[in-house]
Each structure stands twice: as structure tokens, then as C-alpha cells.
Amino acid sequence: MTEQNIISVPMPVQGTPEASGELTDLLSLMARLRADCPWDQKQSNHSLIPYAIEEAYELGEAVQADDDEDIKSELGDVLLQVVFHCQLYAEQGRFDISDVISTLQQKLIRRHPHVFEAENLADEAAVKVRWDEIKAEEHQAAAARGKPHRRLDAIKAGSALMQAQEVQKQAAKLGFDWPGIEGAFDKLDEEINELKAEVRDKSKSAAKYNISEANISKANIRDIEKELGDCFFGLVNVARKLNLDAEAAALTCVHKFKSRFAYIETQLEQVGKSVEDSDLTEMDRLWEAAKQYEC
Structure with missing residues (x-):
């Protein structure tokens, strides 16, 4: 190993650290957590994957809400994932954060x-x-260098909706696409019908798995999951044909649902009730009322 390739494993900070705002101090703090925190000690690069994804989404929500304190906090959580991964890889003797920064700099310049x-x-x-x-x-x-490359290898990691839309865009560039939106609608209708059929066809699933119809929900769940995935993929195709972002549309729906449900809770609280004290009829009435206050 040459001097240029020596991996630097940060030394744990001693005593109670201060929030200095310096990267080197953050690296030392992370090293201390790896040394003394039971939870941090148990983590691996693979166990951290869900947290990295979750933090990226939370950052997106904070940016949408445009609250400076939340944005700073969520950016910090994303940075934590970078620092944590670098600490683990440095411990393995593979690379350190300087290598990551250098690789990024080279890429940006190139x-x-x-x-x-x-x-x-x-x-x-x-x-x-x-x-x-x-x-x-x-x-x-x-x-x-011996690394095979396929047409869709460049698809970026992201949510299922994001990847689905990017896969479709790249395939369309290669001519694998319908000329208009009607083909996408027809395919979506086909997939929805197949999903309905899979959910309803208890006799087929019972015979396939040699079990009683009473237990069918567990037996055909994988087939139903596949058909449901096809429906999502078909709906993303429609979004792409309309030049809409499927992920943004889904997030808009989530935020709308949360806003309407918050309205329901607020209205119930004003009359001394909670969601648990209400029923579907009352909540549905408030849900419809919430629509009147949307921009």
C-alpha cells in the first residue's frame, strides 16, 4: 500500500465533545460512537441502507415544508449517513472519507x-x-475494466416509482414504447383486470397451493403482489406520457391525505371527541368538508 492509499481511521474524541461545526470533529465524534455506543457498534453498511433512504426522503419533505431548522436537521441526518458509512469502510481498510471526497471532486471536474x-x-x-x-x-x-454494461444499468437508485419512470424513459429512447397515451391506458386497464382476477380467483389459488379457500389470502399473496406491481408500473407509464413526475404526484397525494386527516382530527377535537370516538360516516363527512379548504 502506497502512502497515498493509506486509509485514515478517525480517532475517537475524548471527554464530552462540543458542536464545533468542523468536519474533523464530526469524524472523531462518529468514531467515539462506534467505540462506546452499543447500537452504533452493531451496525453494518448493509444495516444502514434503510436509514439512508429514509433520511433522504425526510430531507425532501423538509425542503418542501421550507423550514430552515428542519432542513438543517435533515441535512445533518443525511451527512450522518455519509460519515457513518465512511467510518465503517475505513475500519474495514477499504477507503476513508478523503477518498470519497476526492472521487466526488474528480467526477465533478470531469x-x-x-x-x-x-x-x-x-x-x-x-x-x-x-x-x-x-x-x-x-x-x-x-x-x-471488465464490468459489463447493459442499457438500463444507469438507472439511478430511488423509490420504486422513480426507478419505474426512469426505466420507461430509457426504454422509450430505444423505441420500446407506445406512440401515444392510449396504449398506456389500455395496458393499465389490462393490469388492473389481471389484479382483480388474481384477487377473486380463489379456486385457482387453492388448487395451485393445495389448501383450503379459507387460507387463500396467505397462499396467493405473491401472485397478487406481482399483479399489483404491474398496476403501479402501468400507472407510472400514464404519468410519463402526461409529462408528469409519478413520485411527485404520489407525494402530493400523501400530503393531501395527511392534511385532510389533520382537519378531521381538529374538527373532532373542537367538539370534545377523538378519532377513536368517531365512526366512518362522521369522518367521511369531515373528509368531504376538508376538500373545501384546499387551494
Whole structure:
């Protein structure tokens, strides 16, 4: 191992640390948690994956809410995931946070020749085209190192809706797409009908799994799950054809539901009741009333 490749494992901070705002102090704090906190000691890079995803979503919600304190907190939680992963990989002797920062710097410099070199790009669209060209060159270099590359390998990780929409966009660029939105609607209708059939066809599932119809819900859940996934995928196709972001649409729906349900709770509290004291009829009436207050 050359001197340039020496992995630096941060030393744990001693005593009670202060919030200095310095990256080196944060790394030392993380090292201390790994040394002395039972929960942190048990974590692995794989066990942290759900937390990294969750924190990214919470950051998105904080940005939408536009509250500075929440945004700072959630950005910190995302940074924690980066620092935690780097600490673990450094302990394994694989790389440290300096390697991560260096890799990012190299990538940013490489993908912005119009900033750091003599290239002149007229507008944002030209920058995007050049960016994609450079990424393609990077994939070719990876293939030369023995890493196989397929058309959809470049799909970014994200929620299922995000990945579904990106998969469809890339496939469409290769000609694997309907010419208009009607094809997407027809496919969605087909998938919904197949889902209904799978849910209703207890006799088929009972025979398939050789069990009684009373236990069918457990037996055919995987088949139902597949059909449900096809429905989501079909609905994403419709969103893409309408030039809408499926993830944004779903999040809008979630926020709308939360807002309406909060209205229900508020109205019930004003008459001395709780959700548990109410029934579906009353809550549905308040739900309809909540629509009148939406922008």
C-alpha cells in the first residue's frame, strides 16, 4: 500500500465533545460512537441502507415544508449517513472519507468541461447532452475494466416509482414504447383486470397451493403482489406520457391525505371527541368538508 492509499481511521474524541461545526470533529465524534455506543457498534453498511433512504426522503419533505431548522436537521441526518458509512469502510481498510471526497471532486471536474476547460456550451440542454456523453464514456471505461454494461444499468437508485419512470424513459429512447397515451391506458386497464382476477380467483389459488379457500389470502399473496406491481408500473407509464413526475404526484397525494386527516382530527377535537370516538360516516363527512379548504 502506497502512502497515498493509506486509509485514515478517525480517532475517537475524548471527554464530552462540543458542536464545533468542523468536519474533523464530526469524524472523531462518529468514531467515539462506534467505540462506546452499543447500537452504533452493531451496525453494518448493509444495516444502514434503510436509514439512508429514509433520511433522504425526510430531507425532501423538509425542503418542501421550507423550514430552515428542519432542513438543517435533515441535512445533518443525511451527512450522518455519509460519515457513518465512511467510518465503517475505513475500519474495514477499504477507503476513508478523503477518498470519497476526492472521487466526488474528480467526477465533478470531469463532468463539467464547460466550466473548467475550453468547451463552450450554449444552454442547459447542451450541458445535459454533454453530461450524458461523459457518463457514456465512463461506462465504456468501466466495461474495458471488465464490468459489463447493459442499457438500463444507469438507472439511478430511488423509490420504486422513480426507478419505474426512469426505466420507461430509457426504454422509450430505444423505441420500446407506445406512440401515444392510449396504449398506456389500455395496458393499465389490462393490469388492473389481471389484479382483480388474481384477487377473486380463489379456486385457482387453492388448487395451485393445495389448501383450503379459507387460507387463500396467505397462499396467493405473491401472485397478487406481482399483479399489483404491474398496476403501479402501468400507472407510472400514464404519468410519463402526461409529462408528469409519478413520485411527485404520489407525494402530493400523501400530503393531501395527511392534511385532510389533520382537519378531521381538529374538527373532532373542537367538539370534545377523538378519532377513536368517531365512526366512518362522521369522518367521511369531515373528509368531504376538508376538500373545501384546499387551494
